[in-house]
Every structure is written in structure tokens, then in C-alpha cells.
Amino acid sequence: MSRERTFEEEKAYLYRDAKQKQTLHIKKGFVPGMNVAGEVFVNDALEGLLLEELRGFSSKKGFGGFLPAVKQVANVATLPGILGKSVGLPDIHADLESALELGGDWLLRRGYAWTEDKEHCEENGRMLTADPSKVSIRAKKRGLPQMGTLGAGNHYCEVQVVDEVYDEFAAKKMGLEKGQVCVMVHSGSRGLGHQVATDALVVMEKSMARDNLNPIDKQLACARIASQEGQDYLAAMAAAANFAWVNRGAISFLVREAFAKVMQQSPDDMDMHVVYDVSHNIAKVEEHMWGGSVRTVLVHRKGATRALPPHHPLVPSSYQLIGQPVLVGGLKKQQQQQQQQQQQQRQQQQQQQQQQRERQQEPLGGTQGSSADAGGFAR
Known part of the structure; x- marks a missing residue:
């Protein structure tokens, strides 16, 4: 060989x-x-x-x-x-252009995802405004070897257990029950998305000087939405969002494969469905009520997700009665109990310190008087 x-x-x-x-x-x-x-x-x-x-x-x-x-x-x-x-x-290179444009649909075409996966993704797993040509060669080079990877920082792929069910109806709609094993994935567009932002900052510095924009903080670098710089960035950012969906979808595929290998059952038999996939670093054009009327606005979410209510048109049909799931990384019961105990100990210490300060401030006589009276007790 x-x-x-x-x-x-x-x-x-x-x-x-x-x-x-x-x-x-x-x-x-x-x-x-x-x-x-x-x-x-x-x-x-x-x-x-x-x-x-x-x-x-x-x-x-x-x-x-x-x-x-x-x-x-x-x-x-x-x-x-x-x-x-x-x-x-x-335009051939590695089919990356297609992934940046198609997002979750790229996974579907190659058999890496189930049809219902995209139904449980924000934007159905694809930003239609994406334009791969607005993503730099350097950004693409950073993204190429990173599809299907978590990255560092606070990213994780974690096996979890449903400890408690507080809303039976909502849990049933999401296919969750007490004692069930779940896998939560936190990852995004990796180096590609970081480079898209880095490239945009360089361009925006020039456009701010031209348009006389002076944000109080350099980290608030920006461009007018309707400008060429603004439109180019939104198109590149949408492509990065699509790459993030491809990345998380690839990880989900690998998770299903791993469970199938260990458990000797198919992912379908184990009901390894996607509960929900949502972005938390993104800017999107949306319609919202403002001042008594519907307005088209650009919503920036940094470290935040959307949280749509029941019956919202963008919520999947299976979640119409409960609204969009909002996923928050949980803690084990033991960790929660430890945190509660630590919190209680801190509160007790604070109370003891407060009581001690109050005793030190109390006058030695039976009545509290002015500062002059307090001075007399010092003899």
C-alpha cells in the first residue's frame, strides 16, 4: 500500500x-x-x-x-x-463559494443535513443577501480548513441532560423530556467571519473620514447603510453567517455519526433532531413597530439572539404555539447547588459585616444624639 x-x-x-x-x-x-x-x-x-x-x-x-x-x-x-x-x-475553488452562498442548503445537497434541520434554523439556515465575491481571499483562506470545527474561547460541543421540565407543553413541542440526553453546540463563522469584520474596519475607517462620521469609540466604526461600503459589508457578513450555519451543521453531522457508531443505532432512530439554531452576532434588516407604525430597520445583535413570540410569521410551524426557542447553556444540578450555596454564604457574610458596622456606629448610652454627644461617649 x-x-x-x-x-x-x-x-x-x-x-x-x-x-x-x-x-x-x-x-x-x-x-x-x-x-x-x-x-x-x-x-x-x-x-x-x-x-x-x-x-x-x-x-x-x-x-x-x-x-x-x-x-x-x-x-x-x-x-x-x-x-x-x-x-x-x-470560481472553482473548493466549492467554498457555494457554501457561502447557500448556507444550510449546501449541507442538504451533500447529504450532511436533514430536510427538517433548516426549518429549525433562523432564516432557514441561509441569508439570501449573501455575496461571496464580497468576502476577501484572505478570509476564505482562513475559513477553508475550519468547516466542521469549534474553535477556542467559549465555543463548545457538550453532551447535556434535561434535569428539569418547567413547561410540559413547550418541552413536548421541542421534543424534550426529563432525563433526555442532548448535545448543545456553540460555534460560528470561525476565522472567516473574524476576517470579514477586520477587512470591513479598514474600509469603514476611510468611509467615516469621507462622510464625517465620528463615533465616540473606535470600536463603533461604521458606514452608512445605503453606501457601497455598507452594502458590501452586509453582503459579506451574510456570507459569513451562511458559513456559520454550514459549520454548525457539519458539527451536527459529525455528532450524529459519532452517536450512531457508539450506540449502534441510526440518528433517526435516536430522534437526533435539531431543536433550534440561532445566530448571536449579526446585523439583519427586519420590520418592527416603532412610533405606532411598522418600520424597516437594521437590528444589530452582539452576543444576543432574537426571541420571537408565538404566532410570529418567522417562527417555524412546529413552534407557532410556543414561540421561538431561546437556547441558554445550562448547568448541572450540582453546579447550581454549589452556586446557590456560595451565594447564600456571600449574603450571610454581607449581613454579618453590615451588623458589625452598625454595632461600631451605635452610641454607648441609651440614646443617640448629635455628633457632639457621640464625642462625649469617647471619654
Whole structure:
């Protein structure tokens, strides 16, 4: 059995020559069974992205569901009857563009999600205003190897148990019951989304100077919504939101696969349905009542989620009677009890300290007088 090639060994099958600088050539042998050579039309930036895809794939550091574009072109070259060359156009790279545009639909088309999953996602798992062309090459390079990953910080994938049910009706609608095992996932658009914001800040600094916008805090950098900078950012941010849904959906797929392997049951038999998926760092155009009339506004939510009431048109049909689920990371009973005990101890200490201060302030006589009287008790 032959060993897998390193990135440098893979790269040896790719080259650009002086006569055709706009073409990245793929030699036969790059993948087994190639009948013809391959080529991709590139510039320097796109070539860098294609090589980054290949590097991530070769290093096995995790490449999500993306097959490097050069591998896709080479695989096509193995088809019987192919003539000439297998040719890739500049928008081919790793199908990432499609994921940024389609969001949850990208998962569905590839069998990574169930049809009902998107019904239980905010925006049905897809922002229609997304424009992948507004996402920089650098942001895409950061996102490529991170699909299906949690990231650091407060992100987690945690097995949890339903300890208590406070509303039987709502719990039943969500498919939850006491003692049930659940998995909660907290992750987002990873490095891609961070880079989208970083890129936008640079652009917005220039637009603020032009439009004479002077926010009190540099972290409040902004652009007018209707400006080109504002529209470009909203389109790029929507693409990042779509990537976040793809990322969480990929993690959900892996969770289902892991449970199926361990429990020897299908995810469907175990009823591993998505309760709800909601964004908590996003800006969205919405309609709200303001001043007695319906207005179209841009709502910014930072570390916050929407919480729609029952019968709201954007709430899934299965949740119409209870409203949108609002997911909050819970604690084990033991942790809750410890926190309660600590809180009670702090309250007791505060009460004791307060009582001690009051005793120190009390006069030694039977009546409380003025400050002059208090001075007399010091003798």
C-alpha cells in the first residue's frame, strides 16, 4: 500500500510556465487514473488560495467537506472518453463559494443535513443577501480548513441532560423530556467571519473620514447603510453567517455519526433532531413597530439572539404555539447547588459585616444624639 504524499510532493505536479502565466497546469498522475492533464485559470491571489486548500488537505489538519479544487479538476480528468484537458474556471475553488452562498442548503445537497434541520434554523439556515465575491481571499483562506470545527474561547460541543421540565407543553413541542440526553453546540463563522469584520474596519475607517462620521469609540466604526461600503459589508457578513450555519451543521453531522457508531443505532432512530439554531452576532434588516407604525430597520445583535413570540410569521410551524426557542447553556444540578450555596454564604457574610458596622456606629448610652454627644461617649 503506497503512502500518502506530502504537500510538497503534491505541489510537484502543479506548475505555471512563462508563456501561460494565467494557467495552473496539473500533470497526469496527480490522482490515479488521469486520462488527460488538467489546468485552472488563475491569478497570483487565486493560485495562493488553491495551494492553501491543497496544503490543508494534505496535512490532514481538517478540511471539512471541501475537496481542493485541483483535486476536483484531476478527478474529472479520470473520466472515460474525456478529450483534451480537464479545465477549471476561476470560481472553482473548493466549492467554498457555494457554501457561502447557500448556507444550510449546501449541507442538504451533500447529504450532511436533514430536510427538517433548516426549518429549525433562523432564516432557514441561509441569508439570501449573501455575496461571496464580497468576502476577501484572505478570509476564505482562513475559513477553508475550519468547516466542521469549534474553535477556542467559549465555543463548545457538550453532551447535556434535561434535569428539569418547567413547561410540559413547550418541552413536548421541542421534543424534550426529563432525563433526555442532548448535545448543545456553540460555534460560528470561525476565522472567516473574524476576517470579514477586520477587512470591513479598514474600509469603514476611510468611509467615516469621507462622510464625517465620528463615533465616540473606535470600536463603533461604521458606514452608512445605503453606501457601497455598507452594502458590501452586509453582503459579506451574510456570507459569513451562511458559513456559520454550514459549520454548525457539519458539527451536527459529525455528532450524529459519532452517536450512531457508539450506540449502534441510526440518528433517526435516536430522534437526533435539531431543536433550534440561532445566530448571536449579526446585523439583519427586519420590520418592527416603532412610533405606532411598522418600520424597516437594521437590528444589530452582539452576543444576543432574537426571541420571537408565538404566532410570529418567522417562527417555524412546529413552534407557532410556543414561540421561538431561546437556547441558554445550562448547568448541572450540582453546579447550581454549589452556586446557590456560595451565594447564600456571600449574603450571610454581607449581613454579618453590615451588623458589625452598625454595632461600631451605635452610641454607648441609651440614646443617640448629635455628633457632639457621640464625642462625649469617647471619654
